[in-house]
Amino acid sequence: MTKDNETLRIIPLGGLHEIGKNTCVFEYDDEIILLDAGLAFPTDGMHGVNIVLPDMTYLRENSHKIKGMVITHGHEDHIGGIAFHLKQLDIPVMYGPKLALALLAGKLEEAGVSDRTELRTVSPRDIVRFGKHFFVEFIRNTHSIADSFSVAIHTPVGVVIHTGDFKFDHTPVDGEAFDIQRLAEYGEKGVHCLISDSTNAEIPGFTPSERSVFPNLDRVFSQAKGRLLVTTFASSVHRINMILELAEKHGRVVAVVGRSMLNVIAHARTLGYIKCKDDLLQPLHTIHKIPDENVLILTTGSQGEPMSAMTRISKGEHRQVKIREGDTVVFSANPIPGNTIAVVNTIDRLMMLGAKVIYGREHGIHVSGHGCQEDHKLMINLTRPKFFLPVHGEHRMLIKHSQTAQSMGIPAENMVIIDNGDVVELKKDSIRKGEKVPAGIELVDTSRSGMVDQRVLKERQQLAGDGMVTIAASINLDGRLFAKPEMHLRGVVSSVNR
Amino acid sequence: MTKDNETLRIIPLGGLHEIGKNTCVFEYDDEIILLDAGLAFPTDGMHGVNIVLPDMTYLRENSHKIKGMVITHGHEDHIGGIAFHLKQLDIPVMYGPKLALALLAGKLEEAGVSDRTELRTVSPRDIVRFGKHFFVEFIRNTHSIADSFSVAIHTPVGVVIHTGDFKFDHTPVDGEAFDIQRLAEYGEKGVHCLISDSTNAEIPGFTPSERSVFPNLDRVFSQAKGRLLVTTFASSVHRINMILELAEKHGRVVAVVGRSMLNVIAHARTLGYIKCKDDLLQPLHTIHKIPDENVLILTTGSQGEPMSAMTRISKGEHRQVKIREGDTVVFSANPIPGNTIAVVNTIDRLMMLGAKVIYGREHGIHVSGHGCQEDHKLMINLTRPKFFLPVHGEHRMLIKHSQTAQSMGIPAENMVIIDNGDVVELKKDSIRKGEKVPAGIELVDTSRSGMVDQRVLKERQQLAGDGMVTIAASINLDGRLFAKPEMHLRGVVSSVNR
Ligand SMILES: [Zn+2]
Numbered sequence: 001m002t003k004d005n006e007t008l009r010i011i012p013l014g015g016l017h018e019i020g021k022n023t024c025v026f027e028y029d030d031e032i033i034l035l036d037a038g039l040a041f042p043t044d045g046m047h048g049v050n051i052v053l054p055d056m057t058y059l060r061e062n063s064h065k066i067k068g069m070v071i072t073h074g075h076e077d078h079i080g081g082i083a084f085h086l087k088q089l090d091i092p093v094m095y096g097p098k099l100a101l102a103l104l105a106g107k108l109e110e111a112g113v114s115d116r117t118e119l120r121t122v123s124p125r126d127i128v129r130f131g132k133h134f135f136v137e138f139i140r141n142t143h144s145i146a147d148s149f150s151v152a153i154h155t156p157v158g159v160v161i162h163t164g165d166f167k168f169d170h171t172p173v174d175g176e177a178f179d180i181q182r183l184a185e186y187g188e189k190g191v192h193c194l195i196s197d198s199t200n201a202e203i204p205g206f207t208p209s210e211r212s213v214f215p216n217l218d219r220v221f222s223q224a225k226g227r228l229l230v231t232t233f234a235s236s237v238h239r240i241n242m243i244l245e246l247a248e249k250h251g252r253v254v255a256v257v258g259r260s261m262l263n264v265i266a267h268a269r270t271l272g273y274i275k276c277k278d279d280l281l282q283p284l285h286t287i288h289k290i291p292d293e294n295v296l297i298l299t300t301g302s303q304g305e306p307m308s309a310m311t312r313i314s315k316g317e318h319r320q321v322k323i324r325e326g327d328t329v330v331f332s333a334n335p336i337p338g339n340t341i342a343v344v345n346t347i348d349r350l351m352m353l354g355a356k357v358i359y360g361r362e363h364g365i366h367v368s369g370h371g372c373q374e375d376h377k378l379m380i381n382l383t384r385p386k387f388f389l390p391v392h393g394e395h396r397m398l399i400k401h402s403q404t405a406q407s408m409g410i411p412a413e414n415m416v417i418i419d420n421g422d423v424v425e426l427k428k429d430s431i432r433k434g435e436k437v438p439a440g441i442e443l444v445d446t447s448r449s450g451m452v453d454q455r456v457l458k459e460r461q462q463l464a465g466d467g468m469v470t471i472a473a474s475i476n477l478d479g480r481l482f483a484k485p486e487m488h489l490r491g492v493v494s495s496v497n498r
Numbered sequence: 499m500t501k502d503n504e505t506l507r508i509i510p511l512g513g514l515h516e517i518g519k520n521t522c523v524f525e526y527d528d529e530i531i532l533l534d535a536g537l538a539f540p541t542d543g544m545h546g547v548n549i550v551l552p553d554m555t556y557l558r559e560n561s562h563k564i565k566g567m568v569i570t571h572g573h574e575d576h577i578g579g580i581a582f583h584l585k586q587l588d589i590p591v592m593y594g595p596k597l598a599l600a601l602l603a604g605k606l607e608e609a610g611v612s613d614r615t616e617l618r619t620v621s622p623r624d625i626v627r628f629g630k631h632f633f634v635e636f637i638r639n640t641h642s643i644a645d646s647f648s649v650a651i652h653t654p655v656g657v658v659i660h661t662g663d664f665k666f667d668h669t670p671v672d673g674e675a676f677d678i679q680r681l682a683e684y685g686e687k688g689v690h691c692l693i694s695d696s697t698n699a700e701i702p703g704f705t706p707s708e709r710s711v712f713p714n715l716d717r718v719f720s721q722a723k724g725r726l727l728v729t730t731f732a733s734s735v736h737r738i739n740m741i742l743e744l745a746e747k748h749g750r751v752v753a754v755v756g757r758s759m760l761n762v763i764a765h766a767r768t769l770g771y772i773k774c775k776d777d778l779l780q781p782l783h784t785i786h787k788i789p790d791e792n793v794l795i796l797t798t799g800s801q802g803e804p805m806s807a808m809t810r811i812s813k814g815e816h817r818q819v820k821i822r823e824g825d826t827v828v829f830s831a832n833p834i835p836g837n838t839i840a841v842v843n844t845i846d847r848l849m850m851l852g853a854k855v856i857y858g859r860e861h862g863i864h865v866s867g868h869g870c871q872e873d874h875k876l877m878i879n880l881t882r883p884k885f886f887l888p889v890h891g892e893h894r895m896l897i898k899h900s901q902t903a904q905s906m907g908i909p910a911e912n913m914v915i916i917d918n919g920d921v922v923e924l925k926k927d928s929i930r931k932g933e934k935v936p937a938g939i940e941l942v943d944t945s946r947s948g949m950v951d952q953r954v955l956k957e958r959q960q961l962a963g964d965g966m967v968t969i970a971a972s973i974n975l976d977g978r979l980f981a982k983p984e985m986h987l988r989g990v991v992s993s994v995n996r
Pocket residue numbers: 022075077078165392
């Protein structure tokens with residue numbers, strides 16, 4: 001018997017038709033739990049904006065229902081929005097992995113909202129309860145950041161497995177294997193719905209193990225004559241571990257440059273996710289005394305981010321690191337689409353300064369943290385879900401992922417392709433797209449602690465395209481000009497100009 | 499005996515450290531010839547700019563020396579700047595291929611500068627003379643646009659071969675083979691310097707023949723049930739020929755959408771570069787009477803350009819073409835880096851409207867018009883030059899191309915890596931980088947027929963990032979406020995905003 005209130009409502013407020021700001025609402029009756037709350041970065045034309053958040057109207061209006069949040073892992077697209085939301089929402093408790101919560105705690109402190117919630121660390125196979133209707137089991141998975149989880153959400157309509165971000169890495173760098181036994185057990189007992197990461201749904205095959213990067217970095221390191229500069233994602237804890245291990249092997253001390261890299265490494269070392277000898281890491285200001293061939297500089301900026309250390313180094317604008325002939329710079333990351341031009345420009349500038357730059361797929365010095373089509377198939381076969389919901393991807397990827405699922409026998413009517421704000425109504429015997437809740441974007445200009453609303457953005461776009469003319473005219477009460485009017489041009493093309 | 503004035507000065511004003519605005523000066527004694535004069539498109543942050551041109555200061559100052567221009571082919575990055583330059587420079591004569599000159603003539607007319615130069619069509623192996631010092635032979639090559647040439651420039655210091663844009667396509671769509679016999683003959687007699695296209699210098703292997711696309715497009719077309727929409731570069735005359743041939747084979751009439759596509763096809767048909775039956779092409783407004791399975795719409799917008807037909811179609815903003823369930827949309831072009839996001843967003847929107855979209859490398863429906871490393875090696879071996887100058891590429895590509903040349907025995911000291919504005923001094927026995935001439939960029943806002951100079955751009959960037967506050971205050975002669983000041987905010991974040 002399915003009554004109308006026996007409906008689980010799944011509402012992704014972000015993360016669909018995009019990669020970023022993953023924020024998912026699970027609602028049953030008078031209870032809501034959240035899964036992750038990330039941020040995205042601005043696209044072209046979002047002038048003066050540095051952070052993009054989902055529209056939280058629905059949660060503000062239903063804040064009394066919120067029982068807590070589940071956090072899958074510590075990437076910005078999963079935890080980066082939380083500090084902003086806590087300024088306007090009460091989220092009584094957050095359960096998540098140790099590393100993610102350590103990174104999150106720092107953000108909450110900075111934003112002055114540490115007292116607005118309670119952070120509780122979970123271990124693999126821990127089961128936590130929210131309100132009357134939800135309990136959630138944390139299942140260890142493998143991803144590019146350490147300490148990452150898939151979750152099994154037990155709800156009145158059945159078990160919903162949310163994969164979080166994952167690939168099947170059978171030889172993880174930290175030895176923490178994907179708990180596929182537990183997934184398989186759920187599959188055996190019956191999974192009602194699988195919600196799965198679609199990032200690489202367009203790419204055939206399996207994603208290689210993170211460990212496959214090791215011999216290739218080893219070869220690159222062994223060929224470097226002078227200083228080594230290496231850049232990767234600050235959050236790629238496994239990669240950083242391998243780089244540190246190789247630095248030690250090749251007799252190089254490591255200086256870390258860039259705020260986010262320093263932050264992640266500090267937390268990851270404290271918690272034991274990064275292991276290295278104390279004297280391997282040296283402050284940047286001391287390394288000029290060390291011979292070039294014994295130095296490795298580990299920096300942020302693998303995506304050509306304008307203010308990052310590597311970008312400033314490439315422009316000769318970094319105070320402490322100047323590129324010189326003999327330096328080898330290694331990009332252990334592929335550019336995310338949209339960053340390609342910034343990255344290749346950075347590479348060009350580094351080469352012009354005399355560095356040898358190692359970049360590009362053929363070197364095998366980067367692999368994705370997300371599974372490809374064969375990983376997706378394995379996930380579906382392990383869990384054998386009745387219903388399927390592809391998430392964490394742009395529209396094309398969701399479509400491809402749904403086609404993969406169909407090729408494995410899940411009927412097309414048992415899955416939905418949704419957009420941010422769509423309400424998925426999951427019942428015991430059906431899945432369907434319901435009405436929509438508000439799901440626009442909120443733009444944050446962190447330098448001004450204000451929101452850039454659509455009107456402001458529109459005005460900025462007009463100003464950028466056309467410039468602005470201001471005319472100051474003083475007019476007497478009798479309507480005549482009092483003084484010569486003054487005209488000011490800002491950003492305006494004057495046609496007399498040549 | 500080499501006197502100091504026995505120096506050929508080669509000065510690229512654009513096209514280096516970039517792909518775009520190729521413009522090269524050859525100067526000997528009191529004579530200058532130009533090779534191509536292209537445009538580039540604006541990058542992020544060039545607000546309100548739609549065309550980027552090289553700084554022509556050097557040519558303005560030496561305009562009395564200019565004897566004429568050599569045009570290699572009709573791509574925008576080779577002819578798109580000419581109409582702008584003719585407004586300020588006298589270029590007495592331009593020699594080039596029929597198709598390029600037809601496209602150019604239209605531009606000159608639109609800009610009202612048709613009378614400022616004389617266009618003279620050349621045929622393969624034609625030799626033309628400029629002034630006392632230069633004569634130039636046109637050598638048929640193969641590229642993505644029809645009627646393309648490499649050139650042999652005879653100068654007092656020796657023969658300089660400029661490849662233009664090329665790949666070695668041994669089975670060209672139009673049957674016009676690369677004149678490698680003539681290149682080989684120059685190689686046998688002795689080539690002083692080779693100036694060569696570096697676009698794909700980072701990619702191993704040979705670029706496949708344009709013809710390799712044919713069976714793959716054929717397969718895609720045969721699987722389409724409803725309407726077919728196909729987008730490619732407007733200038734890819736060979737591709738368009740194949741698409742038209744396949745349309746006829748599959749019983750579809752073709753409606754062409756997009757100004758540049760209509761323009762190129764009109765000229766190419768008049769000149770015989772595109773051959774098809776008259777009734778194959780039908781005006782767009784008539785095709786609604788024809789069954790879906792008999793319609794092919796050929797459009798611009800393969801790069802997600804904001805104002806292009808395909809982009810407007812994907813946004814539901816095109817008046818005459820509305821996507822519907824059953825449509826198949828084919829992207830017969832790869833996104834140029836920097837356009838990726840715009841392209842995938844377009845694809846996503848088309849899919850959301852119900853279209854099946856065929857895109858991506860695995861379909862084999864696009865090949866580059868530029869040669870890869872093996873093409874470069876063949877070019878070097880055919881011409882066996884003493885000196886080598888890689889052009890038409892970003893810095894990384896120039897470096898890779900020079901490494902390819904070194905791997906074939908050209909000594910490193912016989913080549914230079916240069917930037918726009920560098921003066922290459924080529925003598926009988928040496929090549930070296932001399933001083934620099936001005937080589938910045940000039941930004942054109944075509945909607946306002948003015949130049950956006952660096953100051954205007956800087957102001958626009960500030961306006962975009964911060965917005966603008968204007969305060970109007972009327973102050974009495976005694977220094978007191980005359981009325982309540984008025985404040986206007988444009989694009990400004992007000993902190994009271996929530
Ligand atoms: Zn993610």
